[in-house]
Amino acid sequence: MDKDIEKVLFTEEEIAEKVRELGRILSKEYEGKNPLVICVLRGGAPFMTDLVRRMDIPLEMDFMAVSSYGASTQSSGVVRIMKDLDTSVEGRHVIIVEDIIDSGLTLSYLIDIIRRRNAASVKVVTLLDKPARRTVDLKPDYCGFEIPDAFVVGYGLDYAEKYRNLPYIGILKPEVYS
Numbered sequence: 788m789d790k791d792i793e794k795v796l797f798t799e800e801e802i803a804e805k806v807r808e809l810g811r812i813l814s815k816e817y818e819g820k821n822p823l824v825i826c827v828l829r830g831g832a833p834f835m836t837d838l839v840r841r842m843d844i845p846l847e848m849d850f851m852a853v854s855s856y857g858a859s860t861q862s863s864g865v866v867r868i869m870k871d872l873d874t875s876v877e878g879r880h881v882i883i884v885e886d887i888i889d890s891g892l893t894l895s896y897l898i899d900i901i902r903r904r905n906a907a908s909v910k911v912v913t914l915l916d917k918p919a920r921r922t923v924d925l926k927p928d929y930c931g932f933e934i935p936d937a938f939v940v941g942y943g944l945d946y947a948e949k950y951r952n953l954p955y956i957g958i959l960k961p962e963v964y965s
């Protein structure tokens with residue numbers, strides 16, 4: 788285990804099982820709809836690329852990069868688009884894939900943009916949900932795990948760009964960021 792991790796919340800095996808389960812559910816739900824699966828970079832990349840390989844239906848992928856945290860454990864509240872989609876979402880069934888919903892600011896901003904571009908439907912799948920920290924009214928349509936109010940890293944989640952490549956998800960030792 789990495790020396791900066793206080794506790795492992797979900798092992799590689801537990802994550803893989805959950806991703807399989809979500810893939811099965813989404814495959815049924817989106818059969819015949821050729822959904823556009825949108826990865827929210829950078830944190831959502833490991834989850835999204837694993838998830839689409841557990842979906843056995845035709846689908847398309849696109850990527851969007853937004854950032855609100857920078858090198859902090861608190862959202863700045865200002866969501867910036869760093870990279871927009873290459874695909875038109877008009878008339879498409881969109882699935883937004885996130886690693887975590889914390890304050891909810893990133894996703895409420897994204898959902899709003901995609902709805903205004905006239906998608907046929909917009910749903911959200913997140914691996915982690917931290918409902919205790921929500922500042923806007925937002926619930927994921929599909930969620931892997933609910934987690935307590937702690938700063939977590941691994942499997943895409945970073946602190947100051949580190950730890951994204953850990954194969955498990957763990958709580959970061961507070962002394963690392965204080």
Ligand SMILES: O=P(O)(O)OC[C@H]1O[C@H](OP(=O)(O)OP(=O)(O)O)[C@H](O)[C@@H]1O
Binds near residue numbers: 829855889
């Ligand atoms: O619900 P919120 O409070 O908005 O927090 C969740 C968002 O914050 C993180 O991304 P970040 O902006 O740090 O960029 P990153 O994905 O590149 O790490 C995370 O990946 C989510 O996208």
Ligand code: HPA
Binds near residue numbers: 946
């Ligand atoms: O707990 C978290 N860890 C990493 N990135 C995050 N972005 C929002 N919440 C978190």
Ligand SMILES: [Mg+2]
Binds near residue numbers: 853
């Ligand atoms: Mg992110």
